[in-house]
Amino acid sequence: MGFARTCSVALVGVEGVVVEVQADLEPGLAAFALVGLPDKSLTESRDRVRAAIVNSGETWPQKKLTVGLSPASVPKGGSGFDLAVACAVLAANDRIAPRSIADLMMIGELGLDGRVRPVRGVLPAVLAAADAGYRHVVVPDRTTAEAALVPGVSVLGVRSLRQLVAVLNDELAPEEEEDALPGEGRPDPILAGLTVPGGGVGTGAVFHDQIPDMADVSGQHTARRALEISAAGGHHLYLKGPPGAGKTMLAERLCGLLPPLTNQESLEVTAVHSVAGILPPGKPLVDTPPYCAPHHSATMPSIVGGGSGLPRPGAVSLAHRGVLFMDEAPEFSGRVLDAMRQPLESGHVVVARSAGVMRLPARFLLVLAANPCPCGRYSLLGVGCDCSPTAVRRYQSRLSGPLLDRVDLRVDVEAVSRSELTGAHPSETTAQVAARVRAARERAAARYEGTPWRTNSEVPGHELRTRWQLQPGALREAERDMERGLLTARGLDRVLRVAWTVADLAGIERPGAVEMLEALQLRTGVPRGVPEPVGGR
Numbered sequence: 001m002g003f004a005r006t007c008s009v010a011l012v013g014v015e016g017v018v019v020e021v022q023a024d025l026e027p028g029l030a031a032f033a034l035v036g037l038p039d040k041s042l043t044e045s046r047d048r049v050r051a052a053i054v055n056s057g058e059t060w061p062q063k064k065l066t067v068g069l070s071p072a073s074v075p076k077g078g079s080g081f082d083l084a085v086a087c088a089v090l091a092a093n094d095r096i097a098p099r100s101i102a103d104l105m106m107i108g109e110l111g112l113d114g115r116v117r118p119v120r121g122v123l124p125a126v127l128a129a130a131d132a133g134y135r136h137v138v139v140p141d142r143t144t145a146e147a148a149l150v151p152g153v154s155v156l157g158v159r160s161l162r163q164l165v166a167v168l169n170d171e172l173a174p175e176e177e178e179d180a181l182p183g184e185g186r187p188d189p190i191l192a193g194l195t196v197p198g199g200g201v202g203t204g205a206v207f208h209d210q211i212p213d214m215a216d217v218s219g220q221h222t223a224r225r226a227l228e229i230s231a232a233g234g235h236h237l238y239l240k241g242p243p244g245a246g247k248t249m250l251a252e253r254l255c256g257l258l259p260p261l262t263n264q265e266s267l268e269v270t271a272v273h274s275v276a277g278i279l280p281p282g283k284p285l286v287d288t289p290p291y292c293a294p295h296h297s298a299t300m301p302s303i304v305g306g307g308s309g310l311p312r313p314g315a316v317s318l319a320h321r322g323v324l325f326m327d328e329a330p331e332f333s334g335r336v337l338d339a340m341r342q343p344l345e346s347g348h349v350v351v352a353r354s355a356g357v358m359r360l361p362a363r364f365l366l367v368l369a370a371n372p373c374p375c376g377r378y379s380l381l382g383v384g385c386d387c388s389p390t391a392v393r394r395y396q397s398r399l400s401g402p403l404l405d406r407v408d409l410r411v412d413v414e415a416v417s418r419s420e421l422t423g424a425h426p427s428e429t430t431a432q433v434a435a436r437v438r439a440a441r442e443r444a445a446a447r448y449e450g451t452p453w454r455t456n457s458e459v460p461g462h463e464l465r466t467r468w469q470l471q472p473g474a475l476r477e478a479e480r481d482m483e484r485g486l487l488t489a490r491g492l493d494r495v496l497r498v499a500w501t502v503a504d505l506a507g508i509e510r511p512g513a514v515e516m517l518e519a520l521q522l523r524t525g526v527p528r529g530v531p532e533p534v535g536g537r
Contacts, residue, residue: 006101035067087104126139126153217246232440248369316362324367503515
């Protein structure tokens with residue numbers, strides 16, 4: 001009789017649950033039972049583990065073998081348990097000292113030849129292990145850099161089961177050769193477990209090697225100003241205008257205005273992308289704000305998360321701490337658009353399925369873009385619109401009032417004139433605008449020091465109205481708009497947040513009437529006598 005145990009991690013979304021892997025050998029007919037709510041891929045580990053142990057030069061025990069995954073009530077899936085199961089079996093068979101693996105966390109898939117293959121979700125798994133008090137983790141060699149991002153954890157990267165057994169027994173570890181590089185243009189097969197086929201397609205996840213520059217945008221002074229305010233305060237943005245006016249160009253340049261991610265934010269974003277299988281090869285840490293632009297035909301699961309079994313992260317989670325751009329927003333499904341309401345308010349999304357409930361981070365900056373009508377010519381002077389008034393109203397009503405009420409900035413993007421397009425006056429670059437955004441965010445961070453908030457968009461309206469007072473008389477126009485029904489209570493709170501951002505950009509200690517008027521104009525679209533930005537802005 002032999003017994004041994006070690007540990008691994010089961011992922012539920014981007015959160016990990018520590019699983020104790022127990023192996024028990026009893027006299028009897030040779031058999032291998034795996035219990036503890038395993039899914040199909042985990043059940044198949046019995047064959048992978050047996051072949052890997054034999055092909056590593058070890059002896060397979062000819063006894064009744066039972067491997068238990070505890071807690072048994074948590075569903076478990078994936079091939080990341082292979083390494084832990086193999087070591088538990090070898091320890092129960094006295095090939096490895098059971099005490100040497102009792103406090104080890106093991107994550108990795110085994111090939112039939114005994115090689116250790118990388119798996120998705122290593123970073124959130126190691127984070128869960130660190131939170132549970134584990135300080136020693138064994139991972140595939142190809143994911144060592146990703147696991148090493150977690151502070152306070154000693155990471156051992158191994159290439160094969162034979163190599164790990166030698167290390168655990170204090171023997172001379174065999175030199176495992178690097179896998180032969182694939183031919184030119186062919187993907188590395190050993191890295192196949194780190195990606196999901198088409199994983200970034202439906203969600204629209206994009207990784208820019210070079211961020212587009214704001215200097216490429218001609219004209220659009222009001223839209224550029226709104227983009228700057230959006231980046232400085234984390235405010236959602238709605239761009240409406242005819243085709244070719246530059247709505248997509250503006251949205252693509254928003255990520256360049258956002259400050260780099262902090263260490264904590266980088267870990268959050270990397271964990272989501274690792275689980276989703278879209279982490280860029282050779283880049284274990286995502287340190288820039290992500291950008292997602294799903295197609296308008298995207299389904300509900302691809303946007304908010306879902307799929308068969310346990311849900312997978314959707315576009316709202318892949319855009320966490322970054323930008324989610326929904327071009328041609330009225331063409332999206334009404335159910336998809338209305339499902340955006342919860343994450344816009346709470347910063348996370350909860351997806352419930354029969355296999356379990358998953359909570360995913362979703363604090364993103366939403367940019368909506370839309371044409372004024374189906375043909376796109378409704379607002380163009382001198383150009384006839386073929387759409388009937390009913391078709392225009394029906395098209396514009398696809399964006400529901402409750403959704404737009406959560407959008408702070410609404411800008412009409414006019415068509416670019418010939419003089420703006422061919423003029424020699426240079427526009428401001430991304431670096432120039434980003435410097436103002438960074439300074440404004442630093443002012444907001446200093447003001448909110450000691451609170452759980454970092455940007456103006458995160459502060460509850462009650463706190464803004466009570467703890468941080470505006471200049472006397474600043475609310476007069478906003479109160480009048482509430483009486484006329486142009487503003488809701490939520491709308492007033494969002495106007496206050498935008499006003500604070502405008503003040504931070506201007507270096508003003510408290511917003512006054514001018515800052516409130518600009519915030520109201522960007523919210524309602526009603527002219528308030530605020531001078532239009534000119535020049536580089």
